[in-house]
Amino acid sequence: MDGLEQIPEASASGMTISLVTPIRAAIRIRRKIRNLKKSHLQLDLSGKKSADSPKSSLLRRQLSIGGRSKSNFDSPKHFSFDTPTLEQVQWGNLRRKKKRKKSRPVLYPGNSKKYLPIEHKSKAKRCLILFIGIVCFQILNAIENLDDNVLKYELDGLEKTMQREVFGQKIAIDKIMDLLKDYLATHWHNKPLVISMNGPSGVGKSHMGRILAKHFRSVADSDDFVLQYYAMHNCPNDSEIATCQMDLSNKISDMVTRAEMEEKIPIFIFDEMELMPSPLLDMLHGYFQLNQSNEYLNAIYILISNIGGNEVTKYYLQNVSSNVLNVPKELHSIIQSSLRQHHSLWDVAEIVPFILLEKSHIANCFLDELLREGFYPDNNNIENLAGQLKYYTIRDKQYSITGCKQVVAKVNNLHPYT
Structure with missing residues (x-):
């Protein structure tokens, strides 16, 4: 009985122990978790890890x-066993503010070596250099071709001939040579070259035309590309003007066509333009226009006349004593006004004034003619012949009224009669 009564007591104490033990264990676990959280919070605040x-x-x-x-x-x-204290909350807010204000640090080079940025070479630069080289080569080649084309006409020899045989017209010679060199430098042009030689009678205009015709015939080795036309000789009668007009038109068309085929520039020399009929002037004016085929643009026209000669003489005598005489520029407008009154074809022409000749120039004309005729060049004889002509006297200088026009006749009178 005692043994049986003790059994329930033992079982009751066992049940009590079994109930108390989990509670105690839970309490211990709770305390340990609390201590663990406190230790973790202290570690977080100190910033150290353990x-x-x-x-x-x-x-x-x-x-x-x-x-x-x-x-x-x-x-x-x-679980929310612990609530954060006010100090912990303030500390956390302060840390968050510091994190927000923290910016990316600026790094400055210290003692390390500094290098300039690397320049990358562009391939386009090489292409540009190649293109510039090609253009320069083409320009040099074109200049050489221009020189070769000018050498073909031997303009240096022409200039020497003019200076040797035409006296007292240095300004006119220089201007004519400049115009010819610029035009003959190439075969392709946008307009024909029209040169008008104007001045008094006997100053060397017709002689200049003959020198040009002779030179270009010798250069071309043919008479097919040079035409000398004298109005009084080629078309003397007014009744034949229509025929003259047709013949002249056919000659010009034939010459420019053949010259274009052989890549040469024809030259047309018209003397005594002041005597040329108006229908012929109108026809020539049509060849000076720009709106025509290419072969008619590659041509040189030389117009020789006495138109404006009186104005040149008057102006030259009035201003010859002036030290600021600029003959080409000032005479151009004077001659141009006289030419426009005669015909409008001179509007496209390059005006080349021929001035009066001095007595020394007349003496040179006599010397040249005497040598051609086979006479001994006696200075006394030359002075005697030059003194037989009439002159304008301005201060210490004398200017011939008729130029060298009477020189040939005076020299011919020296031949003995047979």
Whole structure:
């Protein structure tokens, strides 16, 4: 009986122990979790990391045995054993503000070497240099071709001949040579070259035309590209003007056509333009226009006349004593006004004024003619012949009224009669 009565007591104490033990275990676990959280919070505030203590590892094993994980206890969704203090909240806010204000640090080079940025070579630069080289080569080649084309006409020899045989007209010679060199430098042009030689009678205009015709015939080795036309000789009668007009038109068309085929420039020399009928002037004016085929643009027209000669003589005698005499520029407008009154074809012409000749120039004309006729060049005889002509006397200078026009007749009178 005693034994039987003691059995329930033992069972009751066992049940009490079994109930108290889990409660105590839960209390111990709660205390350990609280201590663990406090230790973690202190570690976070100090910014240091430490390894887990043996107690914490033991606590995790106990939690795993009890069927609960550490994450469940740490999660604020399940446990909120401690509330953060005011000091901890302020410290956390201060740390967040510091993190927001913290900016990216500016790095300055120290003692390290500094290098300039690398320049990358562009391929387009090489292409540009190649293109510039090609253009320069073409320009040099074109200049050489221009020189070769000018040499073909032997203009240097022509200039020497003019200076040797035409006296007192240096300004006119220089202007004619400049016009010819510029025009004959190439075979392709946008307009024909029209040169008008104007001045008093006997100053060398017709002689200049003969020199040009002779030179270009010798250069071309043919008479097919040079035409000398004298109005009084080629068309003397007014009744034959229509026939003269047709013949002249056919000659010009034939010459420019053949010259274009052989890549040569024809030259047309018209003397005594002041005597040419108006229908012929109108026809020539049509050849000076720009709106025509290419072969008619590659041609040189020399117009010789006494138109404006009286104005040149008057102007020259009035201004010859002036030290600022600029004959080409000032005479151009004077001659141009006289030419426009005669016909409008001179509007496209390059005006070349021929001035009066001095007595020394007349003496040179006599010397040249005497040598051609085979006479001994006696200076006394030359002075005697030059003194037989009439002159304008301006201060210490004398200018011939008729120029060298009477020189040939005076020299011919020296021949003995047979």
